[in-house]
Amino acid sequence: ATDTQMELVADLSEKYSFADVRVTHEQNLVLPHVKKADLFALWSELDAAELGTANLGYVTDIISCPGLDYCALATARSIPLSQRISERFGDLDRQHDIGELKIKISGCINACGHHHVGHIGILGLDKRGKEFYQITLGGDASQDASIGKIAGAGFSEAEVVDAIESLVTKYIDIRESGERFIDTYRRVGMDPFKEVLYGDR
Structure with missing residues (x-):
């Protein structure tokens, strides 16, 4: 804001x-x-004032720490990544079609953005002086809590938004009626999502 x-x-x-x-x-x-x-x-x-969007719990309602822009402990930027994801999924009809999906972003291992309990979690890392982002899947901070599992190798700043979109697309392709992202993940596990992330790498 x-x-x-x-x-x-x-x-x-x-x-x-x-x-x-x-x-x-x-x-x-x-x-x-x-x-x-x-x-x-x-x-x-x-x-x-563009503050009335009904996106609570949707893909653009992202939790993010301040990241490298404002925090001396951070190893990667969080806020610009959050903004880029929000822009990519900005269409409200698309958000409603995707349904509840909690993305959480931390700019370092201190995990102030609680990435480890995001349905999709993103952890910013420094890899030889460049920002990389590790993706975790399956985290949940609700009553049925779970810690996300690391999907694999990290993605560059230029790749990470496309990686998130590939996960969302896969979820939409394989979900059953009424399933949220976390429900689909719990039903099918990591493999189908890992395939779309790393199949060509």
């Missing part, structure tokens, strides 16, 4: 939610105590 958008959120919180704004674990903002009668007006103002 831009500084202008965040100033608008502050103004709207004063107007609709007693100046109360909360940040969730999943890096979303909540304006509590909004009257039901004011919900549409609030959404309209947020939507006019």
Whole structure:
């Protein structure tokens, strides 16, 4: 979000939610105590500022640490990667077709972005002075928690968004009715996904 958008959120919180704004674990903002009668007006103002997209839990609702742009511990950038993935999957109809898919990105092994519990996790690494990204699959922070497994060798900054798209495409091809990404992964395992990631490498 831009500084202008965040100033608008502050103004709207004063107007609709007693100046109360909360940040969730999943890096979303909540304006509590909004009257039901004011919900549409609030959404309209947020939507006019490009903050009204209903993408909660979808592929563009990414958890990301600050990464190399803002953190001295990081070994790779996280925020620009998150933005590139969001742009690639920006069409809301496509997001709804994909369904719930939690992507989490950490810019180093400290795992502040909780990549290890993302349905698709991405860990930024430094490989001989270049940014590389290791992909984990099958993580879940819900009640049925699991730690993601490393898919294989890392991808360069130029390759990683295409790698994520190949995973999503494979999931759509093999999912059964009503299955989320994590359900499909648990049913079929790593192999079909590993094949699309590394079959030509």
